[in-house]
Amino acid sequence: MRYLTNKKQKPPANREIIDYDISTNIDENYNRLMQLLESCSDAVIRKFSFGNETETKALVVYFDGLADRIEVEDNVLRPLMLELKMVNDTSPEQKEKDIFTAVQDRILLIGEVETISTLQEVGHKISSGDTVLLIDGFSTGLSAGTRAWESRAVATPDAEHVIRGPKEGFTETMRFNTALLRRRIKSTSFKVENFVVGRVTKTDTVVCYIDGIAPKELVDEVRTRISKIDVDGVLDTGLIEEHIEDEKYTIFAQSESTEKPDRVVGHLLEGRICIIVDGSPMALIVPTTFPRFLISAEDYYERYVPSTLFRLARFIAFWIALLLPSIYVSVVTYHHEMIPTDLFLTIMAAREGVPFPAFVEALLMELTFELLREAGLRLPGQIGPAVSIVGALIIGDAAVRAGLVSTPMVVVIAFTGIASFVTPAYNAGVVVRIARFGFLFLAAFLGFFGIMIGILLLLTRMASLSSLGQPYLAPFAPLRTGELGDTIVRRPWTNAIRRPFMSGMKNLVRQKKDNSNGGNQG
Numbered sequence: 001m002r003y004l005t006n007k008k009q010k011p012p013a014n015r016e017i018i019d020y021d022i023s024t025n026i027d028e029n030y031n032r033l034m035q036l037l038e039s040c041s042d043a044v045i046r047k048f049s050f051g052n053e054t055e056t057k058a059l060v061v062y063f064d065g066l067a068d069r070i071e072v073e074d075n076v077l078r079p080l081m082l083e084l085k086m087v088n089d090t091s092p093e094q095k096e097k098d099i100f101t102a103v104q105d106r107i108l109l110i111g112e113v114e115t116i117s118t119l120q121e122v123g124h125k126i127s128s129g130d131t132v133l134l135i136d137g138f139s140t141g142l143s144a145g146t147r148a149w150e151s152r153a154v155a156t157p158d159a160e161h162v163i164r165g166p167k168e169g170f171t172e173t174m175r176f177n178t179a180l181l182r183r184r185i186k187s188t189s190f191k192v193e194n195f196v197v198g199r200v201t202k203t204d205t206v207v208c209y210i211d212g213i214a215p216k217e218l219v220d221e222v223r224t225r226i227s228k229i230d231v232d233g234v235l236d237t238g239l240i241e242e243h244i245e246d247e248k249y250t251i252f253a254q255s256e257s258t259e260k261p262d263r264v265v266g267h268l269l270e271g272r273i274c275i276i277v278d279g280s281p282m283a284l285i286v287p288t289t290f291p292r293f294l295i296s297a298e299d300y301y302e303r304y305v306p307s308t309l310f311r312l313a314r315f316i317a318f319w320i321a322l323l324l325p326s327i328y329v330s331v332v333t334y335h336h337e338m339i340p341t342d343l344f345l346t347i348m349a350a351r352e353g354v355p356f357p358a359f360v361e362a363l364l365m366e367l368t369f370e371l372l373r374e375a376g377l378r379l380p381g382q383i384g385p386a387v388s389i390v391g392a393l394i395i396g397d398a399a400v401r402a403g404l405v406s407t408p409m410v411v412v413i414a415f416t417g418i419a420s421f422v423t424p425a426y427n428a429g430v431v432v433r434i435a436r437f438g439f440l441f442l443a444a445f446l447g448f449f450g451i452m453i454g455i456l457l458l459l460t461r462m463a464s465l466s467s468l469g470q471p472y473l474a475p476f477a478p479l480r481t482g483e484l485g486d487t488i489v490r491r492p493w494t495n496a497i498r499r500p501f502m503s504g505m506k507n508l509v510r511q512k513k514d515n516s517n518g519g520n521q522g
Helices: 026-036 069-083 092-107 119-127 174-184 216-227 237-244 261-268 290-294 304-333 341-351 358-378 384-401 407-421 426-446 448-464 481-486
Strands: 043-050 056-063 113-116 131-135 141-144 190-197 203-210 256-258 273-277 283-286
Touching: 026 043, 026 056, 026 119, 026 131, 043 069, 056 069, 056 119, 069 092, 069 131, 069 141, 092 131, 113 119, 119 131, 119 141, 174 190, 174 203, 174 261, 174 273, 190 216, 203 216, 203 261, 216 237, 216 273, 237 273, 237 283, 256 261, 256 426, 261 273, 261 283, 290 304, 290 426, 304 358, 304 407, 304 426, 304 448, 341 407, 358 384, 358 407, 358 426, 384 407, 407 426, 426 448
Parallel strands: none
Antiparallel strands: 043 056, 056 131, 113 141, 131 141, 190 203, 203 273, 256 283, 273 283
């Protein structure tokens, strides 16, 4: 039995007040809200009366700091208390109907007005910045959109710098982020579906896609996976990412994260789906493939020749960052014949007096470099870069002077670190940082044979993964020759006739052929 109208009845001990419906008795609603919002000093509950011929009791409730107090006073309280003319009708039922209808349709001067019927909805609405109006005699309340909390302004993303292209980045306010996308996609085909995730936090989460381009089966799968998330709170997109990915126990990210709205729009136009969580400036892109992590948004703003060269350099840097320390250890330990004699003698002369084998030497330098990198990230912005750079110089020089490491090893680790910073996506950088240690161990025990085993295991593992059912190594495995023109190289826009293939996609045509405006003339 629901706790509805009996003022003396107390809710059962095993039931929360928030589980009950809105009562027709305004005093009862007031008492329930006072219990529900006990110890909430930022909650504002205002009882008042409105009307000329007969006074009707009502109350408004909102959270100070989330709702705009001026808008509440000017567009909710003032019209009700000063401007409402009660309908004089002899029929009580018609009179009550006219009161609620007049308030909802003609009095509230706010664009977003919704009806609610439970205290759980009241709690969610006011926690989202809305103002709830309850009227005596009605078991339905009104929610008015009065959100006006403080938020960070739109700024340049810290982790995704570009020279040419849009500089805007997402903020922690979800509606700002969806507005940045809506401004770039001026079409009603752009859909934004809302979900509430988290039993306690009730975090607003939206799924964005372009209807007619994104495969319907993919959209349904994302909806299903998000709907199944049952957790007490969501603070960032990272929790959503772990709950919807295909494989949980792997170092490979199966969704792409970005702070750039233009990058999200580019993915949406290719049929992918974007997930945005209120309170997080990072948007998730699903599905994704590993080669996408090595592609920068700036590739599509520069002309295709320099963009292709930069992308090739990025792929080469990825393999350098992954394999260079292990190759050096293999050559020094096992495969002396693989390098010129003069270079080998120079390396051996530099290593003379070093008490550790090449593997231990590389392992110590890699650990030191990773610690310095983490220290630079965690320290305040003003001193973090200085500590990481100066620390690397001082520690490296001191280690060489003390005879703990050789000069060639310092050069190898430094070159490896520079190559690892070339990767535009942090997700791919994490994979390189972790896998590099595995290759070091294989090189120390098996040399080049161990490195080849590691590469085969790495590629096999990546080929076995999928991102929401899409192959993780596409278009290399399975091989799709038509998409290779926008993977390792960047084809000209005039040749981008078709979108990248995804299972279930029906709209594959991106632009008409011969859309180059006479590009080869002259």
